[in-house]
Amino acid sequence: MRLWIEMVLLFFALPVAIAYWVNQVADYLMPLLGAVGIACLAVLLADKQFKRFRLWHWQDFFTHLRTTLKMFIPWACLLAAVVYLIKPELFLQWPLQEPELWVLTLLIYPIVSVIPQEIIFRTFFFHRYKQILPSKMARWGLSTFVFGLVHLVYGNWVAMVLSWIGGALFGYRYMQTRSTPVVVVEHAIWGSFIFTVGLGSYLVISPP
Template identity: 35%
Template structure:
């Protein structure tokens, strides 16, 4: 299963073929089943073949990680708040102000059932399985961000694709720097949950405010 030809086929099926089919009009339950099967396969390969420890929260470089967050997060807050204020002011902080239970539910579901699986697949699995395909770190990050963006095609929203491509670059750099699923998941959750907080959740597929 570590043969290069096998891994190339695996990459093509998991990161190109399946995401490209998601915008197609076929039963949602079929998409969910295929997604669950794919994710279980990824976890199995990581644990049994690659011998990766998925929950590595101890002895992590917390201080440099939080310093990185304190540099990037204010930029994210400023740019996204300005964007919502300029283009959709009626959405600004709508959910946390109007429906706190829904807001907390969104944060929980997104963090547990979206962020963590995404980082397992697109960072831990991707870099472990395909990192040796690339001699250039820049190309590795670019391809990772591209396939991460491709996974969001089903939203059919240009802004979502732009955000996920930028996010893919940021999260890819974080993972390469710290080699930790835990840390990159926390970072992803912080930025993603902020988008729901500021009022951009609806464009990312979560409930917010009616148009």
């Protein structure tokens, strides 16, 4: 029961509360994400049943990277074409109109956003709730859902749909590789592409 309460509070109540009070807490979202990521990492490291190698498991990295790129290249091309045809005003908006913001985002996004997210929603979630969700597929499905839910903070359905798709992909990759670094790299590739192709405006908080 304790783990269920913890999961509901951390992965359901907290994201909904942040989305509700987003204008009041917008400036603290990245520090909050980092703090939760550090707390989850501390819990994992204190758990003797957690296999720490998952935090630095690089075995077969380039094999997994090739698999990632085989999926990324065709689907990224398709998504770029969709953005160009449906939202041409957004296509390559950041690289062309705000190059400094774009470059800064590509540099800091993997560190301040991707790494904490993967520790929280993949490494922590899959291990922490194994006892109450013994089915790996159940953990995969629920982690996918809450990963999309936390993006409710951006106030648009595009961010949530992209995050649900990404969450499903990253969760599957984590189950397949048992490697946090592999999933971090895949997440960073997709996220950087999203910001580049023109969908970055859906993943920032609009001023009130």
